[in-house]
Amino acid sequence: MNWNHLTAKDQIDQIKISSSNKPVLIFKHSTRCSISAMAENRLERSWVKEEIPSMDLFYLDLIQFREISNYIAHVFEVPHESPQILIISDGKCIYDNSHMGISYHEIKRVFESLTAV
Template identity: 30%
Template sequence: MELLTSKEAFEQALKDHEELILLKHSLTCPISGEAKGQLETFEASHEDVPTFIIHIQDNRDVSNFVADYFDIKHESPQVFYIENGEVKFHASHWDVTSKKLESVTVK
């Protein structure tokens, strides 16, 4: 999981990858910790899908930029499955599960 700390790094990730998963993660929220664990479970068996994370406390500007970029209200935790620069799936809180990520990425 690669940490995104700038708007430019986010835009570069979109350019570099046909598909990716992005997690907005709160470093202090236990629900967000569970969501991160779910993404790590998914990631362990899907190494072909790049994963990125934004620590919202440290990079609020990047998190807000993503919300504006996709016109999707900010939540935390919040996961996005992005294909060809478009959000194909997003979920927040307890809806962030490895099974849901599996269902949207399997082709």
């Protein structure tokens, strides 16, 4: 997976804007949590870029950037969890899940529902 690293709050504002053109996925990862490492590994092993070609992918190390994690929870009105994925479209969080609920197939389903015409 080709992750963009979230390291500044102003990136969240840019994500909101760019999500009007294509969906954005944010993966919040705790480097101290084995469940988070397992969720990241499962997601990366399952990811097929050709099936989800136009989704920007952002990775947040929430141990190092906890204030950004808190800002994400506030801006997108979701509870803070770790690990957690959020899918942002048109500036809003349209899907979030955490822990063992993080699933490539669910992400693909949401992506397909956004791109269906």
